[in-house]
Structure formats: structure tokens, C-alpha cells
Amino acid sequence: METLKRQFTRLRDPRYYQIVVLGLLLGYGIVILDFGIRWQNMVVIVFTALGMQYAGTLIARLPRFDPLSPLISSLSLTLLLRTDEPMLAAAAASIAIAGKFLLRFRGKHIFNPANLALVSLMFISDHAWVSSGQWGNAAFGAFALACLGFLVLTRAKRAETTVFFILFYAALIFGRALWLSDPLSIPLHQLQNGALLIFSFFMISDPKTTPNTALGRTLFAGLVASVAFTIQYIYYQPNGPILALIISAPFVPLIDALLLGQNYRWDQPAGRNVSSIKGAF
Amino acid sequence: MRIIATILAAAATVAVATTAHAFCGFYVAKADTSIFNKASQVVLVRDENRTVITMANDFNGDVKDFAVVIPVPTKIEREQINVGDRAIVEHLDAYTAPRLVEYHDPDPCMRYERRNHIFDMAVPRSAPSLELDEDALSQGVVIEASYTVGEYDILILSATESSGLIRWLNDNDYRIPTGAKSVIDGYLKQDMRFFVAKVNLAEQSKLGFQYLRPLQVAYESNKFMLPIRLGTLNAKGKQELYVYALTRSGRVETTNYRTVNLPSNIEVPEFVENEFADFYRSMFDKQVAAENERAVFLEYAWDMGWCDPCAADPLSAQELRKLGVFWVGDAGNIGNRIAPAPAQNVFVTRLHVRYDNQHFPEDLMFQETGDRQNFQGRYVIRHSWKGEASCDISEYRAELGKRQEREAQQLASLTGWDIENIRKKIPFTDPVTPEKESWWKRLWG
Numbered sequence: 001m002e003t004l005k006r007q008f009t010r011l012r013d014p015r016y017y018q019i020v021v022l023g024l025l026l027g028y029g030i031v032i033l034d035f036g037i038r039w040q041n042m043v044v045i046v047f048t049a050l051g052m053q054y055a056g057t058l059i060a061r062l063p064r065f066d067p068l069s070p071l072i073s074s075l076s077l078t079l080l081l082r083t084d085e086p087m088l089a090a091a092a093a094s095i096a097i098a099g100k101f102l103l104r105f106r107g108k109h110i111f112n113p114a115n116l117a118l119v120s121l122m123f124i125s126d127h128a129w130v131s132s133g134q135w136g137n138a139a140f141g142a143f144a145l146a147c148l149g150f151l152v153l154t155r156a157k158r159a160e161t162t163v164f165f166i167l168f169y170a171a172l173i174f175g176r177a178l179w180l181s182d183p184l185s186i187p188l189h190q191l192q193n194g195a196l197l198i199f200s201f202f203m204i205s206d207p208k209t210t211p212n213t214a215l216g217r218t219l220f221a222g223l224v225a226s227v228a229f230t231i232q233y234i235y236y237q238p239n240g241p242i243l244a245l246i247i248s249a250p251f252v253p254l255i256d257a258l259l260l261g262q263n264y265r266w267d268q269p270a271g272r273n274v275s276s277i278k279g280a281f
Numbered sequence: 282m283r284i285i286a287t288i289l290a291a292a293a294t295v296a297v298a299t300t301a302h303a304f305c306g307f308y309v310a311k312a313d314t315s316i317f318n319k320a321s322q323v324v325l326v327r328d329e330n331r332t333v334i335t336m337a338n339d340f341n342g343d344v345k346d347f348a349v350v351i352p353v354p355t356k357i358e359r360e361q362i363n364v365g366d367r368a369i370v371e372h373l374d375a376y377t378a379p380r381l382v383e384y385h386d387p388d389p390c391m392r393y394e395r396r397n398h399i400f401d402m403a404v405p406r407s408a409p410s411l412e413l414d415e416d417a418l419s420q421g422v423v424i425e426a427s428y429t430v431g432e433y434d435i436l437i438l439s440a441t442e443s444s445g446l447i448r449w450l451n452d453n454d455y456r457i458p459t460g461a462k463s464v465i466d467g468y469l470k471q472d473m474r475f476f477v478a479k480v481n482l483a484e485q486s487k488l489g490f491q492y493l494r495p496l497q498v499a500y501e502s503n504k505f506m507l508p509i510r511l512g513t514l515n516a517k518g519k520q521e522l523y524v525y526a527l528t529r530s531g532r533v534e535t536t537n538y539r540t541v542n543l544p545s546n547i548e549v550p551e552f553v554e555n556e557f558a559d560f561y562r563s564m565f566d567k568q569v570a571a572e573n574e575r576a577v578f579l580e581y582a583w584d585m586g587w588c589d590p591c592a593a594d595p596l597s598a599q600e601l602r603k604l605g606v607f608w609v610g611d612a613g614n615i616g617n618r619i620a621p622a623p624a625q626n627v628f629v630t631r632l633h634v635r636y637d638n639q640h641f642p643e644d645l646m647f648q649e650t651g652d653r654q655n656f657q658g659r660y661v662i663r664h665s666w667k668g669e670a671s672c673d674i675s676e677y678r679a680e681l682g683k684r685q686e687r688e689a690q691q692l693a694s695l696t697g698w699d700i701e702n703i704r705k706k707i708p709f710t711d712p713v714t715p716e717k718e719s720w721w722k723r724l725w726g
Contacts, residue, residue: 034542084654126530126651136539136575180467185642190537236503238536238648 022075048093076114135194168225320521333605354502364431375593377581379658421445432485563696581631
């Protein structure tokens with residue numbers, strides 16, 4: 001009875017659902033949308049990430065090896081990263097996991113692993129890029145439903161970041177459209193970008209790299225939305241949200257310090273009064 | 282002595298010609314160029330912030346009526362404008378066009394060398410590329426610059442508000458379509474200028490050109506984009522656009538629309554040789570529909586130093602410089618380049634988009650990736666062996682029958698053509714016997 005209870009508690013970990021949804025998206029992208037995702041890259045990324053996580057677990061002497069987070073980072077990277085050199089894919093996975101162990105502040109890693117890897121690679125090499133247009137509009141409906149399901153079912157308790165990011169970003173885009181006298185079909189089209197949705201539901205929502213309090217997360221969402229809008233529509237560079245997240249991540253410890261809250265634990269998403277900082281990675 | 286020299290020269294010519302044949306094949310036929318009506322061609326050269334745009338022009342009416350309005354991101358100086366060479370754009374078109382390739386089955390009883398013949402699906406040419414008409418205008422228009430370049434009179438306009446600009450443009454016979462006001466408002470708020478051009482009849486007769494040459498503009502801007510919205514306003518139905526992107530690092534794709542590879546490397550039945558244009562049109566129609574009419578299609582992505590098979594010779598460094606590829610050395614400045622004739626370090630992407638206002642509400646935004654993987658639209662015909670059989674070729678004929686059926690099925694799924702009609706055009710060696718087909722398929726068709 002006790003083991004069953006423990007198993008159910010384990011299943012409350014929202015990462016299981018996230019892995020399933022990411023896997024389905026990957027399947028859809030490969031089979032139906034025909035992304036040109038190379039299976040060699042996927043294999044390299046998954047194995048490198050798990051390997052690095054294992055090495056990190058040993059070096060940092062953590063209580064147990066956690067495969068879920070590196071798996072999620074691997075799936076996100078496979079979905080978003082495009083490269084023709086498997087070595088770069090391996091580098092991406094390494095940077096993602098290494099950053100988690102090395103770039104920390106007060107018990108939390110600062111940068112979302114997949115985000116850090118993507119931005120690093122975009123700057124390091126010409127041979128790595130993100131194709132933000134590849135999802136088109138057809139996936140929009142089904143994808144949105146899956147994401148909403150994710151929010152509801154797992155009760156990740158961190159929906160503020162996603163919801164407010166989308167709200168702020170949409171407000172900025174619609175505001176710009178009104179100012180430019182653009183027809184509303186244009187901002188709607190800009191919001192129906194699959195890469196933007198993946199970012200909103202699976203990257204910025206990362207509870208481990210966002211502020212601990214609800215107010216903090218709302219502020220953070222506003223910050224990321226503003227920076228993303230500036231990059232995308234004032235400087236006309238692609239991949240605004242991804243760059244905005246990297247730029248905004250160092251502000252999270254600041255927000256945490258100002259607003260005070262408990263660090264997130266995957267196995268206790270609802271949050272308890274546990275003062276342990278060294279949660280599962 | 283003279284005779285020997287002539288013979289040597291002739292021999293040398295033949296030798297060179299033979300080498301050329303063995304290298305990339307030769308053309309049997311070029312498909313008709315007017316495959317689509319109203320297709321525009323734009324060459325976009327881009328490296329970091331520096332952009333050169335060449336707009337090919339197929340205006341067929343009275344040159345007095347020619348008028349073009351193009352939004353540009355910055356003020357344009359005289360030296361940034363040029364009138365280009367249409368032949369080079371056509372050369373680029375031929376070099377990147379989807380190609381029909383032909384192989385001949387060897388004698389099943391013996392071994393022969395294969396010969397490759399190549400057809401060329403040169404691009405749809407025609408109509409005025411950026412036929413932009415604009416509405417009534419009023420004051421508040423600033424003529425920032427006025428130039429005569431080649432056969433064109435060019436003005437760079439900016440304005441404080443759109444109605445003044447529109448009224449001025451209409452008064453000066455740049456016909457602006459209704460509905461352009463909000464589009465122009467948007468462009469003006471983003472600090473864009475308007476590059477407007479008309480034909481200077483005196484200059485044109487002095488220069489002696491019979492057709493209108495492409496306009497070229499060089500500028501620096503963060504925006505890697507192509508403004509298509511003005512063009513959609515008064516268009517009835519969809520418009521075809523071909524974009525040739527020339528970059529240093531690799532393939533170019535759109536960031537706000539899906540870029541999809543055209544189906545390629547597909548075997549088609551022999552009769553397609555005579556119907557290549559129809560085949561391509563039907564296939565493209567079907568692909569557009571499959572993508573809900575919202576995709577941009579990649580037809581060619583290749584390093585410009587080589588090709589295989591070649592639908593046209595690679596462009597020379599000189600031709601590329603004329604198109605605006607500013608990082609390519611002149612003929613006398615090769616440096617450590619490998620071969621003098623084809624240019625190095627230039628990657629070409631050919632994108633084909635069929636657009637209208639409803640499915641393409643935004644201007645096209647591009648990004649350059651580091652992807653140097655080669656891609657081309659290539660369709661293969663395998664001619665069966667039709668000679669005398671000097672041995673038992675029943676096995677060959679059985680294989681051939683299966684291959685022909687497979688090609689027919691592929692063609693039907695690719696173009697949407699009726700499979701029965703396709704089968705009628707194929708001289709089956711081993712025809713599909715009625716028993717192989719389900720009886721209900723013949724019931725209702």
C-alpha cells in the first residue's frame with residue numbers, strides 16, 4: 001500500500017505528461033510536417049544529455065539520478081535545434097546539462113538548459129539555427145488543446161508565467177498592429193507561430209528557472225514579453241522570445257530576493273512548507 | 282602551318298566540347314517559359330545587414346503606362362540604384378529550375394554506358410512584377426531624391442501621412458489600389474520610404490532597349506524581408522513569386538511562414554517528357570493545396586560553384602557581381618579560389634510562393650541558416666530498352682512492368698491526375714490485368 005502511494009506521488013510529477021506531449025509533437029513534426037529533424041541528432045542529444053546528467057550526479061553527489069529533466073531538455077532541443085553536424089548537437093546537449101550544474105545561484109540554476117544551449121549554439125556556429133516558421137498554422141488548434149490540457153491536468157502550479165507571457169506579448173503585438181493600422185489578421189498570424197507556443201508552454205514555464213512567487217512570475221513574464229517584442233519587432237531579429245529568456249534569466253534571482261519564496265520541487269508541485277533547497281534536479 | 286593550326290584549334294574545340302558533354306549532359310529541350318501567368322522574379326542578395334534586391338520586370342504593355350512603387354527601409358542615394366541585366370536573371374532562373382532528367386535502360390543482354398539528357402523547366406516568365414497601384418494623394422509628400430538611372434525616372438518619397446502620399450501618387454499616374462491606405466500607413470510609421478519609378482521615354486530610345494531592364498537597389502537594414510502586401514491589394518486571385526536568395530553561409534527560409542521542400546527525385550513515366558509543364562503545374566497546385574495554401578516552397582538550394590545535373594552553367598563571378606553579390610572577387614582577383622570560372626562562397630536558394638492577401642497577410646520575413654545541404658527539384662524518366670532482344674529478357678520485362686505501374690501510381694498521387702488516364706499513356710510491357718484491380722474500383726470510378 002505504501003509503495004503504491006509512493007508511486008502515485010511520483011506520478012504527480014508534471015514532467016511525465018510533458019515528456020509525452022513533447023514526444024507526440026516530435027512525432028508529428030517528423031512524420032507529418034516533415035521537419036528534416038535528423039534522427040542522428042536526436043540520438044546524440046539524448047545520450048549526451050543523459051550521460052552528462054549522470055556524470056554531474058556523481059560529481060555533485062546528488063542522492064539519485066534523475067532522467068526526466070535531461071530527457072525533457074533533449075526533446076526540446078531536438079524539436080527546436082537544427083544543425084547538420086552531430087558534434088554541434090552533442091555540444092548543445094552538453095551545454096544544456098553543464099549549465100544546470102555550473103551556473104547556479106542560491107540553490108537554483110539560472111538558465112533553462114535548452115534555452116541556454118540554443119542561444120549558445122546560435123552564437124557559436126553558423127551551422128546551428130532555429131526554424132521558427134516550420135510549424136505553420138495547421139498545428140495550432142491541436143497543439144493549443146494539448147498545451148491547455150497540460151496546464152489543467154498536471155496542475156503544475158506555475159501557469160502564471162505562460163499565461164501572462166502570452167497575454168503581455170499578445171497585447172504588445174496587437175497594440176503595434178493598431179498603431180500601424182495593420183489588419184488584425186497580421187497579429188493573429190504572428191501569434192499562431194508554433195515555435196512561440198512551444199516556447200510559451202515548454203520553455204518559459206520551467207518552474208526551476210522562474211521566480212518562486214506568483215507576483216514574481218507575473219513580473220518576469222512581463223519582462224520577457226517586452227524584451228522579446230523589442231528584439232522581434234523593433235530590431236527585426238528572429239527568435240525574439242528565445243533570446244529574451246536568456247537575457248531575462250539573470251533577473252530571476254533578483255526578483256526572488258526581493259519577493260521571497262520557496263524553491264520549486266518536482267515531486268511537490270503544490271508546494272509544502274519544506275525548507276529543503278536541494279530538491280531533485 | 283595555317284592548316285595545322287586550324288586543325289589543332291578544331292581538335293581542341295571538339296575536345297573541350299566533349300568534356301563539357303561528359304561533365305553535365307546536354308539539353309534535349311527547354312520547356313515553354315510561360316507556364317504560369319503573372320509570375321514575378323526577385324533576386325535578393327544578403328550578407329549581414331547589406332542587401333541588394335533586383336526586381337525583374339516583364340511588363341508587356343505600353344511603356345508609358347509602366348509605374349512601380351516599392352517600399353524600401355532607408356533613404357536611397359543615387360549610387361545605391363542600378364539598372365540590371367535581364368539575361369543574368371534568366372540565367373539564374375535556368376540554373377535553379379526544377380529539372381527533368383532522362384536515363385536509358387541499358388540492353389539487358391549487354392552493358393552500355395549511360396547517357397544523361399536533361400530537360401530544363403525554365404521559369405514562368407511574364408507579367409509586371411511589382412505592379413503597385415496606389416490611391417489618391419495629397420500634400421505632406423517629401424521628394425527626398427530624384428534620379429534618372431538608365432531608362433528609368435526614379436523618385437524616393439517619404440510622407441507624413443498616407444492620404445497625401447496616395448493622392449500625389451495617383452495624380453502622377455502611379456495607380457494605387459483601394460485599401461492601400463492602411464498598408465501605406467503602416468510602412469510610413471515604420472519609417473519606410475517609397476521608391477517609385479517610371480520609364481523616361483527619351484532615355485529609353487537613346488539606350489535602345491526593347492524591353493524594360495531589372496531595377497536594382499542596394500541598402501543596409503536589419504530587416505531581411507520582401508514586402509508583398511501592396512501587390513496583393515488589387516490582384517484578382519493568387520500571384521506567383523520566385524525569390525532567388527544569394528547568401529554566403531547557406532540556405533534562406535521564411536521565419537513567419539512554413540518553408541517546405543518540393544517533392545523531388547521522383548521517377549515519372551516516359552510520357553511526362555512531353556507534358557513536363559503540365560506535370561509541374563499540377564504537382565505544384567496539389568502541393569499548395571496540401572499545405573493549406575500557406576507555405577513557401579523550396580525548389581533549389583545549392584552551392585553556386587557546381588551543379589549535378591546542370592540545367593545551365595553556373596553563373597560566373599562577373600555575372601554574380603552584376604546581380605549584387607558584392608563579396609565575390611573580380612576576374613582579376615581570384616586569390617586562393619579554386620576555379621576561375623564558377624564563383625565560390627555563394628549559396629543560392631530558390632523559393633516559389635503562390636500568395637494572396639488572405640493566406641499571406643504578412644510581408645515575407647527571411648533568415649539565413651547555415652544549412653549548405655544541396656536540394657533540387659529533380660524528376661527522373663527511365664527509358665525502357667526498346668531494341669532487339671538478343672537473349673531472353675522476360676525477367677527484365679516483368680521488372681519493367683512493375684516499375685511502370687509504380688511510376689504511374691506515384692504520378693497520380695503527385696499530380697492528382699486520374700490513374701486510368703495515366704495508364705492509357707504508358708506502353709505497358711506487362712499491363713495491369715483486370716483481376717489485379719479490385720472489382721469495385723471499376724464500379725463507380
